[in-house]
Amino acid sequence: MADLKIYPSKLKGEVKIPPSKSMAHRAIICAALSDGLCIIENIDYSDDIIATIDAMNSLGAKIVKHKDYIEVIGAYGSDEKPQETRIIDCNESGSTLRFLVPISLLFKGSSKFIGRGNLGKRPLTTYYNIFERQGIEYSYEEGNLNLVINGELNPGTFEVEGNVSSQFITGLLFTLPLLKEDSKIIITTEMESKGYIDLTLRAMNDFGVEIINNNYREFIIKGNQKYNARNYRVEGDYSQAAFFLCADSLGNDVLCKDLDLNSLQGDKEVIDILERMNVVFNANDIGVKGTTNGELASTVIDGSQCPDIIPVLTSVAALTKGTTEIINAGRLRIKECDRLAAVTSELNKLGAKIIEKEDGLVVTGVEKLQGGVEVWSHKDHRIAMTLAIASTRCEEPIVIKDYECIAKSYPNFFEDFKALGGNVHEWNVGK
Structure with missing residues (x-):
């Protein structure tokens, strides 16, 4: 399995969000x-x-x-x-x-x-x-x-x-x-x-x-x-857009294209949640773009209706002033991996302060993530992509083990990440 080394860099540009x-x-x-x-x-x-x-x-x-x-x-x-x-x-x-x-x-x-x-x-x-x-x-x-x-x-x-x-x-x-x-x-x-x-x-x-x-x-x-x-025609996917919408909220500069603003997708909730965290969105026919209105603010996030976007929202909460609580998220334990345990373990390695609860998380925000460590995707596509977004706010490079699991939902994620300025290198091939 291949590993990926990501050097901290700011993402900037436009990305066509893959179909839902x-x-x-x-x-x-x-x-x-x-x-x-x-x-x-x-x-x-x-x-x-x-x-x-x-x-x-x-x-x-x-x-x-x-x-x-x-x-x-x-x-x-x-x-x-x-x-x-x-x-x-x-x-x-x-x-x-x-x-x-x-x-x-x-x-x-x-x-x-x-x-x-x-x-x-x-x-x-x-x-x-x-x-x-x-x-x-x-x-x-x-x-x-x-x-x-x-x-x-x-x-x-x-x-x-x-x-x-x-x-x-x-x-x-x-x-x-x-x-x-x-x-x-x-x-x-x-x-x-x-x-x-x-x-x-x-x-x-x-x-x-x-x-x-x-x-x-x-x-x-x-x-x-x-x-x-x-x-x-299949519309753009808010569960995948969530990664770049969250990246934008974390100080990157990304315009997300091909999103239906009238979509019924439950994961469109990412916009409402980020707005509660002090992000102002400008949405038009060209795309969706967020701007942070001062410091990010903590909130309570209910994971019952949008479980797939909880991992990447946790990376935003980790860099938000105050304490964010994620509730009603117990179903994340029976996804491709136990996502509550995985996101807690891996983001904490980067310097986050997350406490795992039975059906949720308590996230105390920090000013920056340190990095400089090896983290693991748990062979879960959403964990791998969450760690990549978090890397943009790390002080030092990170290595993501078993990153190829992104093929499950977003095979071109790292091509899009690199096109936006992400500094990515295949690091080594293990067993």
Whole structure:
């Protein structure tokens, strides 16, 4: 694995934010469940997106990749038929896994889900309970992703917790309209990550499928619907923009381009949070730019609706006057790594003052970070990119171990970082 040495430098310039991974997953799935030819533009081939493309191909869609767009012939308009026994390789993509499990039950035969990293540790109990109730055959390995399912999903009423992962709800929302009869999803707890459900409902509506959302407490789903073939452009990704918006807030000078100011992405919350921390944003057709209005101010950050942007916001909090508290962020412990532990450990190595709590962090701001040490990505893309942004406020160079994990979501991150003036060198190759 390669390591990266980053010398402190100020980032300056414009960056085109890559397309939204969340919306790309959803657009690919809707197109692949359609009855005809779709063109999906503005595609970035991260590992997670490739996993979803390959998965939908295995279910009978026909997807052809081009430089920055894909052609999709939907499974309901394709001559391709799913194999009776198929392997769906999710790599490390939790979205691919949880979206595709119920979708795979639309097609006859058995599906074997495999993956890597911590994916086998992501809880799937929500689906296992449905399998038990409906008599769907399944087997799995504890701690490893080796899930085999065989059967058909029946319409009905589905009770789902809203505070485990919205991905289960999205998977069911994608699937249930294609069943012959009506269904209902009842949310049994407070709903977290509502923004992700909004993205799902918008994408489905764009492809002609309608869902009634009763204040996130229940979803009424008419059966016998279909996804209409159409062309679609994926909007820019706020979860990736967050790194450069935070960099800008830390005294760099970065204009973020290709962001939809009317986006429903939950991670657009990064702008509201940074505004509470005393950043003033100028947003127009050219891009989004922030200016710090005096010193950065501490705040309370609720991680329940936007968990993916918490690591990089922690790097801002680490350099903010006062004490910032991050709350309701326990789900970060079951991501690609335990992100609460990882961001605490690695930023503290740089000179931050962070205390880890069960479901959050307490961050006491310092004037500067020291650096001069080796830090580890924990093989988590968001930790690697957070450390790179933090390096711009270090006094000395840092070395990031296992930086290639950025391929999971933002393969060109370090090319963009260097284009903005980041001083980056591959340091050494280990085992």
